[in-house]
Amino acid sequence: MKRLKRVLALTLAAVMLFTLGGCKKKTPEEVLEAATKKMSKVKSADISGNIKMKMSSTSSTSSSLEMNMGLKMKATDMTSEDMKMDMDLTMGIAGQDMVIKAYYADGYYYMNYSGQKQKQKMDFTAMQKQMESSTGQFDMSVDNYKDLKMEKKDDNYIISFKFKEKALNDYINKMMGQMNSTGAAGSSTNYADQVKFDSMSGTMTVNKDSEITAQKINMVVSSKEDTKLKIKMIVDVKYNSIGKDVKVTLPDDLDTYKEAPATTAAPSTTTAQ
Template identity: 25%
Template sequence: MKHLKKILCAMTAIVMALSFAACGEEESSEQDPVDIYLAAAEKTEALGDLDMTMDMTSTMDIEGESMDITYAIDAKIKDYNTDTMQLQMAMDMGLFGTEIPMNVYYNEGHYYIDAMGQKMSYSMDLQEMMTQMENQMGMGSYPEESIQSIEVSEDNKTLTLVIDGAVMSDFINQMMATSLNTTTDTADFTIGDIDCVITLNDDGYIETQTMDFTMNMNLDVEGSSTSFSMSIHADSTYNNIGQEVTIEFPDFSEYTDMGSFSDL
C-alpha cells in the first residue's frame, strides 16, 4: 500500500473530472439525442458558479487485497473557467471502516488540504489544468465521437449514454500527466465503457448524473510499481442552478507549504 495516498488522490481527481466533463427551451422530441445532450452540457458549462454534491462508492483490488472506499463530496466553485476561479470542497472518505473528513480549497494558484490533523498547501495551476480539460473534452461535454449510444426519454429530460472507455482513457492519461512528477513517475489508466444517466431540469441544465465504470491503473513512482483495478459508482447533483455561490476560506497562514502538487 506504499502509494495509496497518490492513488486515492488520482482516483478522486478522475471522478471529479469525469463529472465536470458531463457538465433552452425544451426541444421537440424529434431532435437528435446527441444535440439535446451537447446543448445541455454547453449551457451548464457556461454557468459562472457551480454547487455540486457527489456520492461515490468503489471497490479497489490492489496487491492482492480488496477494499471498499466511499466518498461524500460537497463542492462549490466560483468564477468557473476564469483566472479568478475559487474552489471549496468538503469531503468525507470512508476507508477501512473509518470516516476521514477532508476540506479542500483552491485560490490564487494554490491548492489547500486540511485532513487528518494536517494543513498543507501546494502550488497548482488548477485553471490551466481545467482549461486543458475543456479543450480536450469540447466545452465541458463528452466529445461526440466518444458517445457509443444515447437514448432520450419522451420528455427530453433523461439521457442514457454509453461513453467509449478508450477515448476517456486517453483523456485521463493526458490529464494525469500534468499532476504527476513526470521525471520520476508514470501512470497508465485504462477505463472501461462508462454507463451514464443524465437528467435535465425544466430550464435545460444538467441536474443529476449517474456513472458506472471500471478502471485499471499501473503506477510507477520512483521506480516502484503498483497496479490496481476498481469498479466505481458515482451520483452527482447540481444544486441551486444559476445562483451565485459564496465561498468561505480559512486562514491560509496556518497551512504548511509543501511545494508543487506534482510532488504529492
C-alpha cells in the first residue's frame, strides 16, 4: 500500500509538472519576438490603414491644419527582387483631396498623380524603405520598446507599448519625411532635432499564430523652435490575409510612364517627382 501511495504521488507530481510547464504564461517580450520573426518571413502582404495628423498653434493667430491619408497596399515576393506592389493613397489636406496610385515592378517605382505618370528606377532595398514609410511601419526589434504590457482577448494578444528615445527619433524622421509635402522620405533632414516628444505609445494585436494583425500608434510632438506648435498623429494599420495568396494588379500602360532620374532613396509619395 505504501509503495502504491509513493507511485501515485510521483505520478501526480509528474502530471502537475507537465501541466504547469505546458501552461507557462508568455511574456509580452516573448510574444513580440515571435511575431517579429514570423512577420520577417512573410512574402506577401495585404495592408490597409489610415494616418491622421493635426498641426495646431496656440499663438495669437491660432490656426490648425489637418491631414488624413488612407492607404491600401498589396505586395508579393516581398523578400526578393521579384517583388511587385500596387498601392492607393487617398490624401485630404485643407479640404482638398488627392489620389495617388503607386506601383513597383521589374526594379521600377511607378507613380500616377493627377494624371502625371512617372517612373523611377529603384533598387529593392529602397523600395522596402518606401513601403515602410507609406504604411507607418516601425522597427519591431524588441530592443526598441519599453513598458510592454499584454492582455489576452479571445485568441489574440493585445500588447501595449512605448518607444525608446532612439527609436522615437528614427520613427519621427521616417514619418515626417514621408508626410512633408516638400521633402522626400530619403531626405537628410533630421526632423527629430526640430521636435520634442510629449507622448508616444501604441498597441499591437498578435494572433495565436504569432502574426501581427493590427497596429496603432499615437504620437504627440511639439516644435522646439516654436513651443506653441503641436502635432498630433495617429497611425492605424491592419494586416489582411497574412500568409495567403495576394493578387497584385498592375496597369497595362506602365511602359508609357515618363522616366525620371534613378535614385537609391525612396521618393516622396506626397508630390509628383
